[in-house]
Amino acid sequence: MKTFLIVSGCLAAAFVIFLIIYNRWAVKQRIVGAWVTSTPDGSLIMIQFEGSDAGGTYKQLIKRDDTQLREFGHWVRGMGFIRMIIMTTDVVRHPRFGQDTQYNVSWISADSFKIDGPERDKWEFKRAPENVRIDFDASKPAAAERTGSS
Numbered sequence: 583m584k585t586f587l588i589v590s591g592c593l594a595a596a597f598v599i600f601l602i603i604y605n606r607w608a609v610k611q612r613i614v615g616a617w618v619t620s621t622p623d624g625s626l627i628m629i630q631f632e633g634s635d636a637g638g639t640y641k642q643l644i645k646r647d648d649t650q651l652r653e654f655g656h657w658v659r660g661m662g663f664i665r666m667i668i669m670t671t672d673v674v675r676h677p678r679f680g681q682d683t684q685y686n687v688s689w690i691s692a693d694s695f696k697i698d699g700p701e702r703d704k705w706e707f708k709r710a711p712e713n714v715r716i717d718f719d720a721s722k723p724a725a726a727e728r729t730g731s732s
Contacts, residue, residue, distance in 0.1 A: 617707035630716045641716040
């Protein structure tokens with residue numbers, strides 16, 4: 583019985599030490615920047631966090647076939663989670679518009695993390711190259727330029 587208690591105590595202590603070390607490492611990870619992922623339905627998703635390590639604004643772009651859905655909002659980071667509020671979106675009557683929604687965040691490495699919550703079901707993002715940025719303000723070519731006609 584003593585051996586069982588000693589082994590159980592050591593395993594519990596090792597687990598607690600692991601959690602402390604992981605949490606210290608996770609807190610040091612920088613979420614600011616651009617991240618990309620894809621989903622089984624063929625969507626390419628890019629999200630860009632701007633601001634400080636504690637919070638700021640985000641832009642999200644989902645591309646699938648010929649459609650693009652944009653989302654812009656505010657985010658705040660906590661221990662193991664991120665809270666996001668949609669401030670504007672291309673989705674008419676979005677159910678989460680203006681709502682403070684919490685997502686669980688777990689770091690896989692310094693260049694990848696997983697986000698889990700409403701409409702972001704276990705999405706695994708990888709850091710995008712530094713030259714990849716979302717620019718919602720970029721002008722779109724006129725119809726004549728797109729078709730090549732004058």
